[in-house]
Amino acid sequence: MPDLANERVDHRFKALPPDAEGLTVGELAAQRRNLFTGGFTTPVLALSAESVEHNLRLLETYAERHGLAFAPHGKTSMAPQLFDRQLAHGAWGITAAVPHQARVYRAHGIPRIFLANEVVDPVALRWIAAELDADPDFRLVCYVDSVRGVELMDEALRAAGATRPLDVVVELAAGAAGRTGVRTEAECALVADAVADAPTLRLVGVAGYEGTMPGADGDLVREWLRRLVALAADFDKAGRFDPAVGEIVVSAGGSEWFDAVAEVFAEVPGLSLPVLKLLRSGAYVSHDDGQYRERTPFNRVPEEGALEPAFRLWSQVVSRPNPEQAFTNAGKRDAAHDLHLPEAQVVRDGRTGEIRPADGLTVTGLSDQHAWVRTEEGADLEVGDWLGMGLSHPCTIFDKWQLIPLVEADGTVVDYVRTFF
Secondary structure, three states, X not given: OOOHHHOEOOOOOOOOOHHHOOOEHHHHHHOOOEOOOOOXXXXXXXXXXXXXXXXXXXXXXXXXXXXXXXXXXXXXXXXHHHHHHHHHOOOOOEEEOOHHHHHHHHHOXXXXXXXXXXXXXXXXXXXXXXXXXXXXXXXXXXXXXXXXHHXXXXXXXXXXXXXXXXXXXXXXXXXXXXXXXXXXXXXXXXXXXXXXXXXXXXXXXXXXXXXXXXXXXXXXXHHHHHHHHHHXXXXXXXXXXXXXXOOEEEEEOOOXXXXXXXXXXXXXXXXXXXXXXXXXXXXXXXXXXXXXXXXXXXXXXXXXXXXXXXXXXXXXXXXXXXXXXXXXXXXXXXXXXOOOOOEEEEEEOOOOOOEEEOOOEEEEEEOXXXXXXXEOOOOOOOOOOEEEXXXXXXXHOXXXXXXXXXXXXXXXXXEEEXXXX
């Protein structure tokens, strides 16, 4: 397993102090530098140490309270340090979307992976077979959503000489116009039949993802979740699950509807085997100041708690050409912009270091390396000030930064989170 603390700091990692060149990440972290006065260059992305810990604890207790197992989607952060903390906070395993992500996970010792896609690439399947054969304690579960996919998987695994069957779950599409997945229960049965005929595969459950359901609302999501639960019960009644599998997997749940998942999964009937009710929300670790601030289920169930946005992007005002405009040095290369523009939140005074609300400031656009900021009359902002911005959509924030300072409320950098995209 790679030792991330021994990686050398150099030009690959933007925003880190130039005078830290050659130090290991662990040595730099031990110096506990201040984000604002410790030699960091702008723009610099910071991750709140307190908010990350709060969010980890909140989802751990939420899952426990509702009897859910938890395999958070690792594609959000691709950060093994965060995976380790998620596992320490009770996660069953980590979810991946593509085989490359699973390779990253295995390189860092993740023992259980839920791969939420059908894998038909023979090279990837050969690697999966080798990993399963090499480590009897490693478990990987992946989707199947077509008879042809099952045929391709079986063919590749046979060619690879796989000695352990690959655990699979039939993916039920979230509606007729959903993303991937089998559209009807009758077709699900055909896919399950194909799995039964493939000695390299083993059916262990059903799954799907409600987050891309067109026109999704609470009623539609719950209706689909009940179909998913009923599909598991029908498969069980038909004897499709070998008792040797030990448990039946029923899995769903992104970061927008896990309250509906908890509600409907509580209705799972008694089956012939224990049921692993597996939630896969991933964005909760950092939360955000846009997409998930607006859509988190905790808005609907405030008595369950509240997540905290953990990201803040600090950039510096480099131009103030007129009273209505300012430009900072962070742009599309630094900030997520696929769903919302950054949100101006606070200003750190370039003269005094005082931090104040970003009153009268609005980010109106991004160039590659600049943020366009509208400044209302009387807005207090000058060249050299630092603008702290909230960001939206964790999945496209993490991937722009390879090494992210983990910062305490007073500005002390206590660690650095390494990403692998």
